[in-house]
Amino acid sequence: MNIDKILNIAKILFSGLGTSIEIFIITLIFSIPLGILVAVLKNSKNKLISGIMKLYVLLIRGTPMILQIIFVYFAPYYLFKFSYDRFVAIIIAFVINYAAYFAEIFRSGINSIPKGQWEAGFTLGFNKIQIFMLIVLPQVVKKILPAISNEVISLIKTTSLAQIIGVAEMFSFAQKQSSYNFSIVPLLIAGGYYLVLVFIISILFNKAEKKLEYYS
Numbered sequence: 001m002n003i004d005k006i007l008n009i010a011k012i013l014f015s016g017l018g019t020s021i022e023i024f025i026i027t028l029i030f031s032i033p034l035g036i037l038v039a040v041l042k043n044s045k046n047k048l049i050s051g052i053m054k055l056y057v058l059l060i061r062g063t064p065m066i067l068q069i070i071f072v073y074f075a076p077y078y079l080f081k082f083s084y085d086r087f088v089a090i091i092i093a094f095v096i097n098y099a100a101y102f103a104e105i106f107r108s109g110i111n112s113i114p115k116g117q118w119e120a121g122f123t124l125g126f127n128k129i130q131i132f133m134l135i136v137l138p139q140v141v142k143k144i145l146p147a148i149s150n151e152v153i154s155l156i157k158t159t160s161l162a163q164i165i166g167v168a169e170m171f172s173f174a175q176k177q178s179s180y181n182f183s184i185v186p187l188l189i190a191g192g193y194y195l196v197l198v199f200i201i202s203i204l205f206n207k208a209e210k211k212l213e214y215y216s
Helices: 003-042 047-062 065-080 086-111 115-123 128-165 170-181 185-211
Strands: none
Touching (some): 003 047, 003 128, 065 128, 086 128, 170 185
């Protein structure tokens, strides 16, 4: 395979990379806040609420993501005769999945904060929301940043599962080009793109960890 052919394949895969990044960014935007909410509700003193959250996390962590994607996309049609856009289905499935994992990370971080931090906040006249947002959450983020970075790195690679229901992202392009050209070069190029993205994400998280060192 000559260099012009390789460059052409790289260009084709790059066009699919935009969809992969779009899935990645939208999932983060919605799954992290939802994960925080689930973590807080799972710690709720209300047994019904905490029980529902525990069941949700158990179901998501205990079943394959492929199954979740298929269920989110096809279940509405078979149950209610309702169908919707594939891309929307992928976003919903990814957000639901990663929110559960982020929830467990945030919950462990929240539970690691000494109760004295809350008492000090009440002494200063803060309410629960202010204490959580201004005192607890910054410390939690510092503690859980390595675990969060692992999930974020996993997410960028997991976007390849979008092809299961026909969403044209980068890896689906790579597979088609590999079959068309009878070569693994397209797959290697796709791997290179993922590697670059992971490298960039790792650098960003390393910088974030250094900025949060004042909480050590």
